[in-house]
Amino acid sequence: MKKSPPAAILGPDGKLEVPDDVAEAVRTLIRWAGDDPSREGLLDTPKRVARAWREYCSGYGDDPAHHLSRIFEEVGGYDEIVLLKDIPFQSHCEHHMAPIIGKAHIAYLPRNHVVGISKLARVLHAFARRLQVQERLTAEVADCIWNGLKPQGVAVVIEASHACMTARGVRTPGVAMVTSRMMGVFREDDRSRKEVLALMGLKE
Ligand SMILES: Nc1nc2c(ncn2[C@@H]2O[C@H](COP(=O)(O)OP(=O)(O)OP(=O)(O)O)[C@@H](O)[C@H]2O)c(=O)[nH]1
Ligand SMILES: [Zn+2]
Secondary structure (H helix, E strand, C coil): CCCCCCCCCCCCCCCCCCCCHHHHHHHHHHHHCEEEEEEHHCCCCHHHHHHHHHHCCHHHHHHHHHHCCCEEHHHCCCCCCCEEEEEEEEECCCCCCEEEEEEEEEECCCCCECEEEEEEEEHHHHHHCEEHHHHHHHHHHHHHHHHHHHHEEEEEEEEEHHHHCCCCCCCCCCCCEEEEEEHHHHHHHHHHHHHHHHHHCCCC
């Protein structure tokens, strides 16, 4: 299902207008957390929170496939792995709406086409800036590159820390969740998979 956010209407100050029901929802949450939304320091907070959430979730208004619409004929017969390593990203988990903070490694083995390298990070952010689980984020990024570039292989590895595990719940800081999706040669061929994992600085 395609999701798209309600229209963004800018107020006279150039900032996003916040509907009353959205601001009221934040006031309800502040009361639920134990504070008084009518005290001085919290008066503007509902609007700030509402705008912040539109920013955290700006991926709903960003079509990831669009970033791969400009592809180039392979440059100079280059037929080796292309890897964008250690891409920092932020997301929010769909269970607690708490931050997921981590880094991604995205690689592909071109067939006929390459893409501007920044586009791999743009695809990642378009999916990350939504409510996510890490497994789906990993799969969506890999599938999008697979479908957009039709390469010989795609490898995506994501390492991230989940605030729902560090700041609440089990409260266990310092743990990273690691997920991967290997497609094409990286799934079928051991040597190719080893090579891409080594380039990522990971051992099989
Ligand atoms: N697999 C997966 N689990 C996640 C992700 N983000 C959060 N979770 C987990 O989702 C689970 C939700 O479990 P529930 O038992 O429904 O919720 P909860 O009572 O808040 O669980 P605790 O976090 O253990 O306190 C938790 O185990 C979270 O750690 C993710 O990206 N992938
Ligand atoms: Zn969570």
